[in-house]
Amino acid sequence: MLITDTAAIVTGGASGLGAATARALAARGAQVFAVDLPDAIAKAPVVDGVTYTAADVTSAEQVQTAVDQAAGTSSPLRIVVNCAGIGPSARIVGRQGPHDLDLFRKVIEVNLIGTFNVLRLAAAAIGRTEADQDGQRGVVVNTASVAAFDGQIGQAAYAASKGGVASLTLPGARDLASSGIRVVTIAPGIVDTPMLATVSEEFRTALAESVPFPKRLGKPEDFAQLAIDIIEHDYLNGEVIRMDGALRMPPR
Numbered sequence: 001m002l003i004t005d006t007a008a009i010v011t012g013g014a015s016g017l018g019a020a021t022a023r024a025l026a027a028r029g030a031q032v033f034a035v036d037l038p039d040a041i042a043k044a045p046v047v048d049g050v051t052y053t054a055a056d057v058t059s060a061e062q063v064q065t066a067v068d069q070a071a072g073t074s075s076p077l078r079i080v081v082n083c084a085g086i087g088p089s090a091r092i093v094g095r096q097g098p099h100d101l102d103l104f105r106k107v108i109e110v111n112l113i114g115t116f117n118v119l120r121l122a123a124a125a126i127g128r129t130e131a132d133q134d135g136q137r138g139v140v141v142n143t144a145s146v147a148a149f150d151g152q153i154g155q156a157a158y159a160a161s162k163g164g165v166a167s168l169t170l171p172g173a174r175d176l177a178s179s180g181i182r183v184v185t186i187a188p189g190i191v192d193t194p195m196l197a198t199v200s201e202e203f204r205t206a207l208a209e210s211v212p213f214p215k216r217l218g219k220p221e222d223f224a225q226l227a228i229d230i231i232e233h234d235y236l237n238g239e240v241i242r243m244d245g246a247l248r249m250p251p252r
Contacts, residue, residue, distance in 0.1 A: 001078060001136050001231055004029030007070045008079035011035045011057050011118055014044035016193035017143065018083035020220030021227050022050045028228065030079060033070040035063075035118075057084045057114030063121050071125040078129070078138040080122040081227050085111045085143065085161075087195055089154035104157040111161035112168075115142050119172060119183070127179040136234065137180040141227050142169065144187040146242060150249035162187070166240045173238030182237040184230045189244025191218035211245040218243065 008025045012018035013034025022034045026049030034052050036044070041052045053069060055062035071077045086107060092099045119140055126138035144165040151159025165185060172183035190196075190207050196217070208216050226243055230236050 001132070001139060001234060003079070003228070003231060005075050006078040007031045007033065007073050007075045008081070009033050009035060009066065009070050009077070009118070009122055010081045010083060011114075012082075012084035013050070014040035014052060016083065016195070017188070017191065017220050017223045018081070019044065020224040021081050021083060023047055024221075024224040024228055025079065025081075026050050031070075031073055031075050033066060035066050036084070057082075057118055058109050060117060060121070063117050067118075067121045067125050070122075071128075076129040076137075077122070077125050079231055080118060080126075080138070080140040082115045082118050082140070082142045084114055084118075087158050089158065090156075091154050092156050099156065104160075107157035108161050108164070111158070112164040115165050116168060119168075123176055123179065123181055126181055127176075131180050134234065135180045136182075139182040139184065139231050140172070140176075141230055142172075142183070142185040143223075144169075144185050144240060146187050146189045146244050146247065146249055148187055148240075149242075152249055153252045169240050170238045177237075182234075184236050184238070185240040186223060186226055186230070187240055187242045187244070188223055189218055189242070189247045189249075191220060191223060193220060210250075211247045214245055216245075218245070 008030040010018050010022045013022045014036035022032045026032045032050045035055045038054045053066045055066045090099050131137050145162040147159040148162040148166040169185040
């Protein structure tokens with residue numbers, strides 16, 4: 001699918017994976033709407049072709065407003081990349097007792113329900129556009145994690161949420177096939193995003209050494225490149241693609 005002269009929504013678009021993807025789409029001629037929380041947007045750099053839109057992905061009303069904004073341009077809404085997410089860790093039973101149920105619920109709400117909320121509302125808008133000569137109307141790229149398959153100690157909530165995103169991929173693709181909308185998920189490994197900003201250089205080096213090849217942390221630009229490849233490759237659909245340098249996470 002062509003990217004030039006389309007509208008695109010990128011959630012979590014003010015930093016990390018989302019920011020890199022928003023920049024890459026804008027560089028290819030898309031009109032990008034980067035959706036994020038107000039605090040994140042306040043710190044985001046100005047990027048040509050990227051409009052920042054404040055919205056909580058768990059809010060039906062706020063996401064609908066963001067979708068309406070993107071769909072209301074002169075360019076058809078064709079692309080959605082869901083990057084918004086959180087990653088707190090806690091054991092099911094730790095030193096302080098059982099896992100906090102509200103924390104578990106929050107991770108599921110943001111990572112899984114937030115992804116589904118954007119998927120359902122954006123797909124409805126994309127489905128109202130004119131199809132291209134191949135019957136295509138758009139593509140949604142969701143973000144899972146290798147934790148969906150290799151969840152570590154302390155990742156019960158995160159792994160469950162990302163496992164849900166992975167499992168959403170095929171039924172999402174099947175549900176939306178009649179509308180000419182593809183659904184594909186990326187499952188990144190260890191990527192150098194703001195989530196890693198607080199760890200020591202020694203720990204970062206150890207993480208990089210754990211990757212079979214190439215022995216480095218992933219970069220947000222790696223994710224953005226894969227998202228672009230998925231968008232442009234019309235026959236990729238209903239699949240979860242690991243982007244991890246052949247890494248398989250150990251228990252801890």
